[in-house]
Amino acid sequence: MLESTEHALLRRIAHEQAACRAPSIVAAVVRDGEIVWSGSRGRVGDRQPGTDTQYRLGSITKTLVATAVMRLRDEGLLDLNDPLEKHVPGTPFGAATVAQLLSHTSGLTAESPGLWWERTPGADWDALAGSLAEGATRHRPGARFHYSNVGYGVLGELVSRHRGKGWLSVLDEEVLGPLGMTRTTPHPVGDHAQGFAVHPFADVLLPEPSPDAGAMAPAGQLWSTATDLARWTAFLGGHGGGVLAPETIEQMRTMVTVDDTDVWTTGFGLGLMLVRYQGRRLAGHTGSMPGFLAVTLVDPVAQTGALALVNSTSGVGITQLCLDLITMTDELEPRLPAEWQPSAVDPALLALTGLWHWGPTPYHLRIQGDGLLLLAPADGAGRSSRFRATGQDTYVGLDGYYAGETLEVGRDSDGVATHLDLATFIFTRTPYDPAAPVPGGVEGWQ
Template structure:
């Protein structure tokens, strides 16, 4: 039977509360609220506040800033999955008339379009959206800082373009599309474009004195798809489960896996391992995590998921700076993962439908030249090919047309793996993008490019 995670141990719960309390105290945040998800459900919630007896809970809204971008990316991937656009399409094809029409939708999603990080003019997060009534004001006269496709450069205007793209294709406002296509199906009824009581107020805390002042609350207008949303830890916990598992009512597991696959490397010196399609990817000491950080004047936020540990954490605080919400969320995942490691599912034989004898027959050791590799049949019907030792290229494959297999990861992503058979139907070798894999090193009976020396393997005369 499937292992259902029990409640966290008291020592783990105390360690989580201690980390949150230290963050609130040292970060001097008016309030902070957090949640940890394990096995698809919330197993811990905590909060700290500067006001006696008024601690927030999982139903109090905070502004989540750039976590909004992940929601916008989900909407774009839905359009792709419906066949209404391709990620390789230039923006101009679906949103004509901008000064950035040459960039592709994929480049906008992964911040490699070369666009400026911010809008021209006043700081958009703290000024009226009336200053940016159209995309011309969002982009300015010189929208590019780099050649499209050459490097990762985080761009808030890029996600404004994606929100306008959604509106152009759907023919409805971004906020309405988000509500009907994502928020309502996932049951995120406390996530909204504008604050709904109960919600936290945003504060700026003086850097050198324990005093504070309220931050202005601006409607971001066209910039909303880059950072407008308000949400709660309870809603974001459910959203984290969706990002880990998918939900066919919104986006398939395959598409959310694509979102969290790095599409571009991070900037040099960045702690990120890369950026996917609307999701940041971190490598924290060998623990790969995906999610997003967020900040707007008065608020900081972090949502991070470790698929391998089946854990996620959400942290929200109402201060402009001081409390590293993303770092705290990562720490909460680490605390649980180290204190209570995930118990693996029991091994089970494959179901009959996935145990194709012809596929089972090609598993085992295959040699690329002299390098041994293992081909394995995985649950779900995928194949994995990887080196026997620590050096070599690994990849997963899904079945394709005509008995071929299509690479999903690594160097061989998108490449075709073919089983080459002799006239009698027996397997001669595997062909992977012109690489020949044989059952023996340089098998003379297989079609090894360049042929095999007829004298075969031999020692060296002394």
């Protein structure tokens, strides 16, 4: 990056560290899956922290657990609409679905009963499940967003039961190892920051404990470094590394519920926090445990993301800091558009492109550079969707109104495409073509 850009980014985290009295901050910007800038302020012991210094991730742990769940789904071992009872029987909240647990819409209580789980040693699964026998459900499943740490303790147990081993072992083998996240661990190893609470009225510190959370650990146990978290940021941006298909990551980034219901700025997909900011839609998660704050966010369209790790219980605006790093990077060093290049296209597919009509309304069908079809109103206003081939003359909708719906090409006896059948809507080359199977028939224009 330009020296001026690097200085501006460093100044931003320096301001945050000084103004918010953080013992230390490490931050990085990720573009196209790689760290393009990193910086730090403050001290860890007698030295400045670096990209290999471990901090606690807190709830960013949930995004890794969600990935393990989605791998089970992709393997056909569960369906997102399955009730929990099918996979973890015997709980009083078994009617909640896997998708509801992932998106914090299961209605489960936010915290486990008993002592504050983040500062005390955790119990095992049997003890946690037993403590939830009464009053665990606060809302009807699916009724509303209600953030639940307990829900991810439950998902960790689900993963363990399917794989026949602890959820941490599953993450090591299936997620962390393949992505090269070798410095992401359940407890600090090697160079790491001590977590502190900063006194609100004096410049003094209180060391925070970091016990093992037991069955609640899937909600926030892991420690990591800026280098490893950058790899995770890249993953959330679509660089799946063989762990998940890009389509599955995109599904995780798709909005399920919103936190602020009037004009949403924060919501949740399947295990991921979603943020809308200045025309961007970003995905990632924040993390908070006693002594630590963490954040990772990525704009999958711009392929720019950022992360920050802080060893302070509170007081640092990590989400806004992350958003500022992303925005400053793209403003100070805007991307050049990718060069357009021609590409080979199947002639049979090319013959489908051009003008179609839904009733009297004109639509255009185009082939995109990634081999997908885009069907959109000619004037740009109305329903549009992208489609991916699923067979000979059949396509599935990927987004918009027709997401998940089937588009089928109708042909005459000579093999010429005469109409498109999209979820019972018939598109024809001319408005209400009488030769096409338009529902209700066509008597002719008068």
